[in-house]
Amino acid sequence: MYRGRHWTMRQYARFASAEESNKRYRYLLQQGQTGLSIAFDLPTQIGYDSDHPLAHGEIGKVGVPVSTLKDLEVLFEDIPLDKVFTSMTINSTAPVLLAMYVALARKQGMDVAKLEGTVQNDILKEYIARGTYIFPPRPSMRLITDTFRYCKDNVPKWNTISISGYHIREAGSTAVQEVAFTLADGIACVQAAIDAGLDVDAFAGRLSFFFNAHNNFFEEIAKFRAARRLWAKTMKHRFGATDAKSCMLRFHTQTAGCTLTSQQPVNNVVRVAVQALAAVLGGTQSLHTNCYDEAYAPPSEDSVTVALRTQQLLGYDNGVADTADQLGGSYFIEYLTSRIEDGASAYMAKIDALGGAVAAIEQGFQQREIRESAYRYQKEVESGKRTIVGVNKFVSPYPKIAGLLRVEPEQAKRQLARLAEVKRNRDAVKVKQQLARLEALARTTDNTMPTILGCVEAYASLGEVCDVLRGVFGVQEEYRAV
Amino acid sequence: MTEPKKIKVLVAKPGLDGHDRGAKVVARALRDAGMEVIYTGIRQTPEMIVEAALQEDVDVVGLSILSGAHLELFPRITNGLQKKGLDNVLVVAGGIIPEEDKPVLQKAGVKAIFGPGTPTTDIIGFIQKNAPNR
Numbered sequence: 001m002y003r004g005r006h007w008t009m010r011q012y013a014r015f016a017s018a019e020e021s022n023k024r025y026r027y028l029l030q031q032g033q034t035g036l037s038i039a040f041d042l043p044t045q046i047g048y049d050s051d052h053p054l055a056h057g058e059i060g061k062v063g064v065p066v067s068t069l070k071d072l073e074v075l076f077e078d079i080p081l082d083k084v085f086t087s088m089t090i091n092s093t094a095p096v097l098l099a100m101y102v103a104l105a106r107k108q109g110m111d112v113a114k115l116e117g118t119v120q121n122d123i124l125k126e127y128i129a130r131g132t133y134i135f136p137p138r139p140s141m142r143l144i145t146d147t148f149r150y151c152k153d154n155v156p157k158w159n160t161i162s163i164s165g166y167h168i169r170e171a172g173s174t175a176v177q178e179v180a181f182t183l184a185d186g187i188a189c190v191q192a193a194i195d196a197g198l199d200v201d202a203f204a205g206r207l208s209f210f211f212n213a214h215n216n217f218f219e220e221i222a223k224f225r226a227a228r229r230l231w232a233k234t235m236k237h238r239f240g241a242t243d244a245k246s247c248m249l250r251f252h253t254q255t256a257g258c259t260l261t262s263q264q265p266v267n268n269v270v271r272v273a274v275q276a277l278a279a280v281l282g283g284t285q286s287l288h289t290n291c292y293d294e295a296y297a298p299p300s301e302d303s304v305t306v307a308l309r310t311q312q313l314l315g316y317d318n319g320v321a322d323t324a325d326q327l328g329g330s331y332f333i334e335y336l337t338s339r340i341e342d343g344a345s346a347y348m349a350k351i352d353a354l355g356g357a358v359a360a361i362e363q364g365f366q367q368r369e370i371r372e373s374a375y376r377y378q379k380e381v382e383s384g385k386r387t388i389v390g391v392n393k394f395v396s397p398y399p400k401i402a403g404l405l406r407v408e409p410e411q412a413k414r415q416l417a418r419l420a421e422v423k424r425n426r427d428a429v430k431v432k433q434q435l436a437r438l439e440a441l442a443r444t445t446d447n448t449m450p451t452i453l454g455c456v457e458a459y460a461s462l463g464e465v466c467d468v469l470r471g472v473f474g475v476q477e478e479y480r481a482v
Numbered sequence: 483m484t485e486p487k488k489i490k491v492l493v494a495k496p497g498l499d500g501h502d503r504g505a506k507v508v509a510r511a512l513r514d515a516g517m518e519v520i521y522t523g524i525r526q527t528p529e530m531i532v533e534a535a536l537q538e539d540v541d542v543v544g545l546s547i548l549s550g551a552h553l554e555l556f557p558r559i560t561n562g563l564q565k566k567g568l569d570n571v572l573v574v575a576g577g578i579i580p581e582e583d584k585p586v587l588q589k590a591g592v593k594a595i596f597g598p599g600t601p602t603t604d605i606i607g608f609i610q611k612n613a614p615n616r
Contacts, residue, residue, distance in 0.1 A: 042498035042549055046525075054527065057554025058498050131500015131524050171503050258503070262598045295598045296580055371506055378507045382601045391599045400581050478523040 002324040006315040008286035010252065011308055012089065014039040016060035017411040018074035025079055037087045038075070039063030040097070045132040047093050047466030050415045059412040063089075068461045070422045071415070072100045073107070081105045086117035092134040094121040095143050096462050099453040102155065106457075118159035118208065121147060124185040124357055125164045127479065128366045129171035134466060137358045139473035143448065144189065145196040148203055150449035160203070161189060162210045162252065165227075168366075169212035170258045172374020175223045176340055178212060180347030181357075181366050183230055187348075188357040190239055200239045204246035211284075213275040214256040220275070221327060222336030224251070224282025230341055230348075253279035254288040260295040264390035264398040268292035273310050280320050281327055287311055364479045419461070426459040434458045435468050442472040489613045491542040494522040494531045496559060499549035504576055508544060511602035512609070528555055532562035535571060541613045544605075545575040545592075552579055553586060560591035570614045576600065 015021040025036050040063040043055035049067040050059050059065050066072055081104060090097045098119050105112050123140040126133040133140065144161065151158045165182030173181065186207065193203055211227065213220055231249040235241040255275040260268045269292045276289050289307040291299030299307070314320050327333045354360040361367070380386035387393045434455040441451050455465050493509040495502060502524055513519045520538050522531065535543050543563070545556060556575065563571055575587065576596040584595050594608050 046498060048498075054498065054525075057551035058549055061550040062499070126500070129500075131502065132498075170501075172507075260598075296578065371510075374503050375507055375510050378511070378602065382603060388599070392601075478525075 002283070002321045006321050007280060007284055007311075008035065009308060009311045009315075010035055010037060010087065010286045010288055011304065012037050012039060012254070012288050013304075014063045016041075016064070016408070017415060018064055018066070018071050019414070020411070021064050021075050022077050022079070025076075025084075029079065029084065034083070035085045035087065036079075037089070039089055041065045042132070044097075044462060045090065045093060047096075047134045047463060047470075049461045049463035050412070050419050052463055059415055065412075065415050066097065066100065066462065067415075067419045068422045068459050069100050069103055069456050070418060070459065072097075072104050074418070076104060080110070081108055082110045082114045084116075088117065088119045091120050091123055091126050091130075092132055092140065093462060093466060094119040095147050095449060095452050096456065096465050098147060098151075098158075099449065100456045100462075102453055103457045112154055113156060115155050116157045118162055119147070120164065120210070121161040122164045122185065122189075122210075124188060124361065125167050125182070127361045127476070128168055128181060128185075129173075129370065130167040131478075133476050135469065135473040136476045137361055139469075141188070141192045141358065142196075142445075143469075145192050145198075146447045146449050148193050148198060149196060149447050151206075152198065152203055158206070159208050160206055162208050163189060164210040166210050166212045166254055168370065169214060169256065171370050172258075172377055173370045174373050175214065175216070175219050176343035177347065177366075177369060177373060179223055179227045179230065179340060180344040180351070181370075182209065182211070183227065183234065183344065184348050184351045184357040184360070186231065187234060187238070190235075191356070194239070200235075200241050201243040201246050204235060204239070204241055205243060205248070207250075208285075209249055209251035211251050211253050211279075212256050213253050213279040213282075213284075215259050215271070215275065217274060217278050218332060218336055219340070220278035221282045222333055222340050224253075224279070224284065225325070225328075225333070225337045226340035226344060227251070228283070229337070230344060250285050252286040252288070253282075253284040255279070255290045257290055257294060259388075260290060260292070261388060261391050262295040264396065265292050265295065266398075267390050268295070269306055269310070272307065273314070276310055277314055277320065280314060283325060361479065367479055422459055423461070430458045431455070431460045431464070435460055435464060438465065439468045439472060442469055489517045489542060489609060490538065490540045491517050491519050491544055491609065492522065492531070492535050492538060492540040493519060493544045493546065494526050494534065495524045495546050496526050496528060496531060496555045497547045497549040497551045498525055499547065500524050501548040502546070504548075505544075505546035508546070508576065508602060508605060512544075512606060515606040515610075517606075517609070528558035528562055531559050532566060532568075535563060535568060536566050540571060542572045542574065542609055544609075545573065545577075547575070547577040547579075550578070552577065553583055556587050556592055557590040564591070572609065572613050574605070574608065576605075 042058045044066050050065045151160045163186045165178040168181050169178040228249045232247040235247040255272045272289050289310050291303035291307045293303045351360045438451045509519045509521045573592050574594045575592050
């Protein structure tokens with residue numbers, strides 16, 4: 001990567017329905033794109049079917065609703081799964097969505113071993129920052145290792161986790177905390193997989209990371225470099241990895257949504273460009289650039305185009321990927337890299353002392369640290385110590401943005417009708433049997449994935465599968481402290 | 483002379499999104515400004531929020547949402563408050579709320595909507611000025 005080719009320009013996109021997404025995907029494939037990205041709505045992310053009372057008002061709002069395999073069939077109609085790379089931003093329900101994807105591939109008559117894609121599958125940052133958890137951390141970690149084990153044997157090309165610092169930074173952490181908490185989550189995942197009997201070099205090469213590109217240009221470049229150094233050392237010395245691939249920190253980057261301003265929104269185009277440049281100079285493997293209107297609502301078509309053009313402009317007009325680690329050796333960058341590495345190491349030692357990432361989450365450690373940083377940041381903005389152009393300095397009137405995208409209520413109605421039809425027409429006895437099997441299995445330490453697959457193939461819904469697991473694992477209350 | 487009574491605020495997150503940075507920062511700022519603040523946590527239904535406002539006998543309800551479900555959820559909260567006789571409670575909101583939705587929400591009884599980038603001092607000032615006298 002770099003020199004020979006650009007980073008992958010991968011734009012996360014949200015569509016309100018399976019039909020709409022399918023149309024868009026087919027268009028993108030015709031245009032030569034092979035990577036698809038799926039954003040799911042919130043009910044799907046936290047294990048509720050579209051007909052659940054809590055889903056009211058949320059269906060299709062931040063992504064596509066998927067309650068049963070049928071929704072995925074519509075989503076991928078006429079798209080052969082062995083010809084695409086699918087990235088699914090899904091966490092607590094990742095095993096269910098992955099099972100549906102595998103089930104669909106089987107229905108299409110594909111060789112499952114050929115499937116390529118990613119599930120985010122990083123539950124720890126959900127407790128720390130993003131909030132779409134269902135079960136307590138320990139059974140959730142077991143579900144993650146279940147997907148590792150299943151994919152290693154059945155879907156070997158699948159990227160089973162994207163360990164994410166992005167949301168940690170969005171919640172208000174510092175750059176050092178972003179590195180430390182993310183890598184500590186990574187350590188917990190690797191340890192859990194080793195404890196589940198996997199050999200480190202058998203899966204570590206499939207781990208990938210996801211970082212934020214925030215405002216402080218040089219600090220951000222150094223942050224990516226520091227994370228890479230720290231991870232390589234961790235894998236080599238802590239876990240005894242011998243394969244060079246196990247020590248590589250491959251990562252996706254998204255520019256920082258929280259830095260977008262609703263004041264003078266066109267300024268965001270420049271903000272995003274500078275952040276994107278930091279990500280490229282930090283060596284990102286793939287990149288999402290935000291749209292300038294996102295402080296208002298999901299992005300318009302125009303703003304989506306500008307966001308992608310920003311990446312192309314960096315890569316093609318400016319040749320910023322003509323070499324790798326472009327600023328390596330710069331006094332300032334090397335100094336900052338070491339400083340971030342030292343700061344993050346100290347934090348990681350603290351998390352180790354608390355008993356590791358999961359124990360630290362249970363004690364509210366990361367949540368508290370982030371909350372303090374977020375409040376300090378806000379204070380700095382309000383006191384003028386930290387400048388945000390157009391917000392607390394160089395303020396001027398600006399025109400309101402027009403043409404915002406809205407979700408039509410008909411899309412939710414169609415989704416509900418499809419779900420009702422599936423529930424009416426499926427073999428109810430088979431569904432019950434499969435769900436009962438899953439319940440029994442969840443109480444053991446055996447891999448749940450094959451049975452989750454059995455459930456979704458019988459058209460058991462996401463909500464039904466999650467309800468069974470809720471019954472066995474319990475439900476996580478919020479770790480609350482203000 | 484008696485101390486003026488502290489303004490009591492319920493900071494609540496309706497909807498299913500977990501973006502609680504804003505809610506937490508605002509809760510902390512209101513507390514630092516001398517108010518009594520109760521934070522509900524994420525994923526609260528309208529009914530849970532109304533019930534909490536009633537039980538805690540609050541003067542102000544501050545709603546934070548970034549999922550886009552505000553048009554469905556906010557009116558259910560303001561209606562619920564009215565049904566419980568809490569017409570006096572000042573309801574304010576923050577989050578990602580498009581300009582054209584604001585009149586609808588204001589009509590439903592949301593007295594102020596604070597978008598991204600609002601200084602916490604603006605929110606504190608508005609609440610101090612508009613919270614019901616008791």
